[in-house]
Amino acid sequence: METINKKILLVEDDPNFGIVLKDYLSMNDFDVTLAKNGMEGFEKFKKDNFDICILDVMMPYKDGFTLAKEIREKNENVPIVFLTAKTMKEDVLKGYKAGADDYLNKPFDSEVLLMKLKAILQRKASNGLADSKKFEFTIGGFHLNSKLRFLKYKDTESIKLSPKENELLRLLALHENDLMPRELALTKIWRDDNYFTSRSMDVYIAKLRKYLKVDDTVEILNIHGEGFRLVIKTEGE
Amino acid sequence: METINKKILLVEDDPNFGIVLKDYLSMNDFDVTLAKNGMEGFEKFKKDNFDICILDVMMPYKDGFTLAKEIREKNENVPIVFLTAKTMKEDVLKGYKAGADDYLNKPFDSEVLLMKLKAILQRKASNGLADSKKFEFTIGGFHLNSKLRFLKYKDTESIKLSPKENELLRLLALHENDLMPRELALTKIWRDDNYFTSRSMDVYIAKLRKYLKVDDTVEILNIHGEGFRLVIKTEGE
DNA sequence: AGTACGTTTAACCTAACCTTAACAAAAATG
DNA sequence: CATTTTTGTTAAGGTTAGGTTAAACGTACT
Incomplete structure (x- = not known):
């Protein structure tokens, strides 16, 4: 069961940062799909089954919260982690209301992200995953x-x-x-x-x-x- | 409806901050037990059943990580949230390794904490608690x-x-x-x-x-x- | 703007639940 | 054996949770 890498949907509009992050996660044995905006993110989400979603909050056309809501309608269980540039309380609260599992302020340490992802996946594993399917x-x-x-x-x-x-x-x-x-x-x-x-x-x-x-x-x-x-x-x- | 309030174990050595936080959480319908250090925290943990533990990292005698490990030995499921004054990467990583569910840097916004607690409890609610009753x-x-x-x-x-x-x-x-x-x-x-x-x-x-x-x-x-x-x-x- | 849909809020009613009171019967007490 | 205390039982009263319908609200789509 543990042979298949965990699939991550990464939605990030900054192409440089997106690529860097994707590579970093890939190097750490995640199977990463990168989307450049909310629209594309949602399309890709519908077409595949992800273990975790990492969403940038500030994005053109469709922001991370809106995307999160759409994702939640399709799947109430998939963990969602938000990335945001500013430490705005409103944003954080909004994020949790949209069903976030965690929250990271940019710039963040990549290792910290990794640990968070692991912690989240571990939690999910202990829950009845069978149910969500x-x-x-x-x-x-x-x-x-x-x-x-x-x-x-x-x-x-x-x-x-x-x-x-x-x-x-x-x-x-x-x-x-x-x-x-x-x-x-x-x-x-x-x-x-x-x-x-x-x-x-x-x-x-x-x-x-x-x-x-x-x-x-x-x-x-x-x-x-x-x-x-x-x-x-x-x-x- | 008589929903029994969620029980929180709060371990914080700064008495002022501890009381303030305890009151805030109590006001928000949590049932808070405050312990002033790691030792006391563990004693109280053993004597009761908590839904969530909030541990300060920097504490005399027994730090938050050590306490977390002891708690994990007794109960591998109870969510643990760390509080720490400094944003030290080492600490954060150490925290996740000790089985943390989340991490907050002081000073933090109390509303954010509240949302985090709700998010964590929500996740936990999804797995059917093994009621050995x-x-x-x-x-x-x-x-x-x-x-x-x-x-x-x-x-x-x-x-x-x-x-x-x-x-x-x-x-x-x-x-x-x-x-x-x-x-x-x-x-x-x-x-x-x-x-x-x-x-x-x-x-x-x-x-x-x-x-x-x-x-x-x-x-x-x-x-x-x-x-x-x-x-x-x-x-x- | 208008329509359609999903969701929340309000309102009103019924059912469930718990306590209290009242009175009767046992059991203890001296 | 009279008196007090404890228990047995039933019924009335008050409070809260739940059942249901309809209106209000919000958002997306025309």
Whole structure:
């Protein structure tokens, strides 16, 4: 498993710096794809599977934050590291809100970057990586494709799911018949756990229940104060 | 919703800075334990369960790295964030080698710290924490799942239990056939031992007895002035 | 500007939960 | 055996979490 080098998407508009950094990372056994701007970065992201994304914040056309958001919509797990020239608090906060995993101010030491990357990859490795790859589920009579974001019941037309609907249902499915803690969904999907996000989540639970109503072997149960449980009643028995 | 606050171990030798930081984090809904040096930090770490550790690097007797290593020996998962006054590359590298999750140079912005903590906890929330807690019990003809909070008798519909019912029954089951002291339940579940909580507990005992009535091999007995006993009459005999 | 879509916020209602009170029954106490 | 203390049980009350719908908001696309 460890034979294949980790793939990095590096998006950096300064060509000199970009090349230097790419070479440095390549020398350290990373498989680096370099993109010169946000647009190109997103295209390349869609076409491949990266283990980590390093995004410059200041870029023409599409800045790093916007790109990060787009990336997050496609993939909620891939680690994102921002590079920025200035130490602006706003930027840092914005970055973390966009789902950053780390943040580096230029000029930074390349060795430090390397250590950060290693630390991040290590963390990811310890987490259930299998989960992040799983995107197809059978839920009673339903089939959920959470990559393409649709839900199909038997031979009926498939329903399109919004990003939040999709992620929530996916999390529930990942914990099929088991408790899916409120807190988990809130931190993973809403990235904040407060009264409003919690209410928002309830709204989405209601939406999902509506979709699932056609199949009475499938149900979303509440465990008061804890979270929800997607139960699938197995036949007979 | 009663989300229990995340526990932070903060080890910082500068008393002024330590207090300020502790207060700031407390204000932001963290449950902070402050230790004044590495030694004390490790003692406190062993005595409790923390969600995250924030360690100053420069400390008398035992520096942050040494402490981090000791902590890692006890727990290889808990996130560790270092604080350091100087931007020394050596230190940063050493920190990551010691298993750091992040690194902050003083002076740092407190909001940035907050975001980092959130980002780290979010990452951690994604892996299912290995809850070594025991939550499944067989009580005569009953099956109690105290994680999903339900009680099932043979092949009947399972009953949903409220948090208090569930915790109380779980405590009783944990002490099956043995004395479960009043005081224990009151301090563990009600977090206070007074006349009213005690009466409340009696109400819950009554509720549990009602649930358990269908199986006459199971019974909750009172031991006057001491507590309760969940007895399970084994067959034959 | 206008439309479409996804998401959040507000509002209102119901269900779940916990405590308290009230009264009855046991058990201890002297 | 009268009295106090503890426990058993039920029901009322208050508080919070959750269910649901609709309106408001925001952003992207026309």
